[in-house]
Each structure stands twice: as C-alpha cells, then as structure tokens.
Amino acid sequence: MGEVYRATDTKLGRDVAVKVLPPEVAGAPPRWLARFEREARLLATLNHPNVAAIHGLEEADGKPFLVLDWSKAASAGPPSSSSCSSWRRPPGGA
Numbered sequence: 080m081g082e083v084y085r086a087t088d089t090k091l092g093r094d095v096a097v098k099v100l101p102p103e104v105a106g107a108p109p110r111w112l113a114r115f116e117r118e119a120r121l122l123a124t125l126n127h128p129n130v131a132a133i134h135g136l137e138e139a140d141g142k143p144f145l146v147l148d149w150s151k152a153a154s155a156g157p158p159s160s161s162s163c164s165s166w167r168r169p170p171g172g173a
Contacts, residue, residue, distance in 0.1 A: 081115070085149055088134075094149040096131060099142065112143060119145055 081098045088095050104111045122133040122145070131147040138144070 081145075083147075088146070095134065096147040096149045098145040098147060100144075115143055115145075122147070 082101050083096050083098045086095055086097045087093070100111065100115055116136065119133060119136040122130070126132075131150060134146040134148070136143065136145055
C-alpha cells in the first residue's frame with residue numbers, strides 16, 4: 080500500500096526511500112492511516128537484509144510518509160510534489 084520515491088535526506092546527505100499513501104486513499108477513512116502506522120511499527124521491529132530499515136514516520140502538509148533505507152536495486156520515480164520540503168532529488172536523476 081503506497082507509492083515509493085527516491086529522495087535525498089538533505090540533513091544527513093543520504094539517499095532514502097519515501098513511501099506515501101497513494102492519492103486515492105490520502106483522504107480516505109482513518110483506517111487507512113491506522114494501517115499505514117501499523118506498517119511503520121512492524122517495520123521498526125524487523126531486522127533482515129531483505130527488508131528496508133525504517134528511519135521514521137513523518138508528516139508534511141498533513142500527509143504522512145515513511146522514510147526508509149534506499150536500495151539501489153529498488154525501482155522508483157521522482158519525488159512527488161507532496162514530499163517534505165527538506166527532501167530533494169539527488170543530483171543526476173531519480
């Protein structure tokens with residue numbers, strides 16, 4: 080559930096994955112937000128090389144998003160317009 084984008088954490092200077100709720104559920108009932116928060120808590124309990132580590136559950140403009148380890152093997156598009164202003168595209172592409 081959600082859309083994943085590659086971004087740069089400008090505070091720490093590293094590539095990260097940002098996972099946001101898809102637009103069609105962003106204004107949905109609170110159960111979607113609760114599910115997203117449960118996903119974050121579950122990820123925080125896992126430690127496995129095939130599972131991205133979570134760095135945080137954040138919010139920008141009232142929209143929640145997860146900050147995860149970026150895997151070079153992952154495929155993602157450019158950051159969305161709803162991403163936090165402290166995130167930017169890395170130099171040279173998506």
